Amino acid sequence: MLVSWIILLLSMLIVRERDFRILLKNKLVNVRSGETHMRTDKEMLEQIMTFAKNEERVRAVTLDGSRVNPSATRDKYSDFDCVFYVRDIQSFIKEEGWLDVFGERLLMQKPMDWFSEPYDFAGIERFAYLIQFKDGHRLDLTLCDIRKLPEETNREPRQILLNKDNYSELIPIETEDSFYITVPTEKEFLDTVNEFRWLCLSISKGVCRKELMYAKHNYDQFVVPMVIQMVNWKIGLANDFKVSTGAFGKYIGRYLSEEEMARFQGIFPSGEFKDISKKLILMFDYFGELEDSVAEKLDFRVDREERQKVKTFILDRFSSQ
Numbered sequence: 129m130l131v132s133w134i135i136l137l138l139s140m141l142i143v144r145e146r147d148f149r150i151l152l153k154n155k156l157v158n159v160r161s162g163e164t165h166m167r168t169d170k171e172m173l174e175q176i177m178t179f180a181k182n183e184e185r186v187r188a189v190t191l192d193g194s195r196v197n198p199s200a201t202r203d204k205y206s207d208f209d210c211v212f213y214v215r216d217i218q219s220f221i222k223e224e225g226w227l228d229v230f231g232e233r234l235l236m237q238k239p240m241d242w243f244s245e246p247y248d249f250a251g252i253e254r255f256a257y258l259i260q261f262k263d264g265h266r267l268d269l270t271l272c273d274i275r276k277l278p279e280e281t282n283r284e285p286r287q288i289l290l291n292k293d294n295y296s297e298l299i300p301i302e303t304e305d306s307f308y309i310t311v312p313t314e315k316e317f318l319d320t321v322n323e324f325r326w327l328c329l330s331i332s333k334g335v336c337r338k339e340l341m342y343a344k345h346n347y348d349q350f351v352v353p354m355v356i357q358m359v360n361w362k363i364g365l366a367n368d369f370k371v372s373t374g375a376f377g378k379y380i381g382r383y384l385s386e387e388e389m390a391r392f393q394g395i396f397p398s399g400e401f402k403d404i405s406k407k408l409i410l411m412f413d414y415f416g417e418l419e420d421s422v423a424e425k426l427d428f429r430v431d432r433e434e435r436q437k438v439k440t441f442i443l444d445r446f447s448s449q
Contacts, residue, residue: 165263166204166263166264166265167231167263167265172208172231172265172267173208175229175230175231176189176208176210176230176267177189177289177290179226179229179230180212180289180290181290183226184215185214185215185216185219185220186212186213186214186290186292187213187214187215187274187291187292187293187295188212188213188274188288188290188291188292188293188295188298189210189211189212189213189288189289189290190210190211190213190286190287190288190289190298191208191209191210191286191287191289192209192210192211192282192284192285192286193206193207193208193209193268194206194207194209195207195208195209196285196286196287197284197285197304197307200374204264205266207266207267207268208265208266208267208268208269209268209270210267210268210269210270210289211269211270211271211272212269212270212271212272213272213273213274213277213295213298214271214272214273214274215273215274216273217252217255217271217272217273218249218250218252220255220271221247221249221255221271222249227257227259230259230261230267231261231262231263231265232261232262232263233259233260233261233262234260234261234262235259235260236257236258236259236260237257237258238255238256238257238258239256239258240253240254240255240256241255252273252275252276253273253276254270254271254272254273254276255270255271256268256269256270256271257269257270257271274293274295277295277297277298278297280297280298282301283301283305283306284301284304284306284307285301285302285303285304286300286301287300288300304372307372307374308364308369308370308371308372309360309361309363309364309369309371309372309373310364310369311364311369311426312361312422312426314426314428314429317361317422317423317426317428318428318429320354320357320358321419321431323350323354324351324354324355324358324415325434325435325438327346327350327351327354328351328408328411328412328438328442329438329441329442330342330346331343331346331347331351331404331408332405332408332442332445332446333445334346335401335404335405335408335446336445336446336448336449338401340399340401343401343404344397344399344404347397347404347408351411352395352396354415355392355395355411355414355415355418356373356376356377356380358415358418358419358422359373359377359380359384359392359418360373360377360380361418361422362418362421362422363380363383363384365422365425365426366383367383371383380392391414392414394407394410395407395410395411395414405446408442409439409442409443412438412439412442413439416435419435
C-alpha cells in the first residue's frame with residue numbers, strides 16, 4: 129500500500145512539472161519577471177460579459193471602437209471600448225472595488241473627473257475608466273445611466289452585446305459613415321490655408337528668437353494638423369469622400385503612395401533650429417501643392433501671390449540670422 133501511495137505521489141509531481149514546462153514553453157508564465165500570461169481576447173471579453181450578466185445594475189453592454197470597425201487596425205494593442213448602461217451610476221463611481229474583477233491594473237485614468245473639470249458626483253452624467261492591465265490588455269469602460277438613454281446620439285460603429293430590457297435606443301451600427309472625411313466649404317478651405325501661413329510665420333519667429341518650445345509647439349500642435357487636414361481632403365477627393373484616415377490621420381499611409389508618404393514623413397523636424405527651418409520650408413512647399421490639388425478639383429480660389437510673398441518673407445528672416 130505504501131509503495132502505491134509513493135508511486136501515485138511521484139506521478140502527480142511529474143505531471144505538475146510537465147504542465148509547468150508547457151506553460152513556460154507557451155510563455156504563459158515568466159518566472160524571472162513574475163508576469164502572468166496575457167489573456168486571449170475571448171477570455172477578456174468573457175470576463176467583461178460575465179460581470180455584466182450577473183450584475184443586476186448593468187442593463188446593457190455595447191462594444192465600440194476598433195474591435196467593431198472593419199477598417200480599423202486590429203491587433204494585440206486594440207482596446208476593448210465598452211459602454212455599460214446601468215442603473216444608479218453613482219453606486220458604481222463611489223465604490224470602485226468592482227473593477228478588480230477585470231484584472232490586475234497597471235494604470236487607470238478617469239478623464240471625466242479631472243482637476244480642471246471635476247465630475248459632478250451628484251449628477252448622472254457619463255463616467256469613464258481607462259484601464260491598462262498588467263497583462264497587456266486595455267479596457268476603456270464608459271458608464272451611462274439608463275436615465276440618459278433618451279439622449280442617445282451615437283452614430284459610430286458598435287455591437288450590442290447585451291440588452292436585458294430591449295432598449296429601442298440601442299441598435300447595432302455596422303458602417304463608419306460618421307468617420308468619413310467630409311467635403312470642405314470654400315470658406316473652410318481658405319481659412320485652413322490662412323491659418324497655415326499665419327502659423328508658419330509664428331514658427332519662423334520662434335526659430336529666429338531661439339525659442340524652442342514656442343516654435344515646436346506651434347509646429348507640432350497647430351501647423352501639422354493643417355497639413356493633415358489638406359491631405360485628408362486630397363484623399364477624400366480620390367475616394368469619393370467615403371473613407372476615413374482615423375483619429376489624427378493615423379491611417380494616412382493606407383492612401384498615399386510610397387513616395388508621397390516619404391514626403392509627408394519628411395516634414396517632421398528634430399529639436400535643432402536649423403532642422404526646424406529646413407523642414408518648415410519643405411512643409412510650406414508640400415502644403416502649397418496639396419492646396420493647388422484640392423482647389424483645382426473643388427473649383428476653389430488660390431492666392432499664389434500671397435503664398436510666394438509669405439515664403440519669401442520667411443526665407444529672408446532665416447537668412448538674416
